[in-house]
Amino acid sequence: MHGMSEYVKVASTGEIAPGQMMPIEAKGVKLLLARVGDAYFAAQRKCPHLGFNLCRGKLEGRAVVCPLHKAKFDLATGEIERDPRLLFIGMKAKSDLATYPTKIEDGAVLVAI
């Protein structure tokens, strides 16, 4: 499977409640896992702006808001929904958020990476 993504187990479904995020690691890559209702989303843990830990941010629907400069990313697509800003100064994130497909199998959450 060299160079291809494969599903790896990162958590069990009971470890994370709806509306919560938790840090996970898959193949040595630090990610965040978010649960929205019964949907699970995996994404890079570092904010594409200045690298803040997005697990310490807030979920708004299926989007995560970075606590540092309030950039907002859709966890399903990785798209930036709101640019970071500092007081009244608008800033740009370097990229969208990297996201990874998830699936549930036998009570386990798997992430394709």
Ligand code: FES
């Ligand atoms: S580090 Fe996340 S918005 Fe600035």
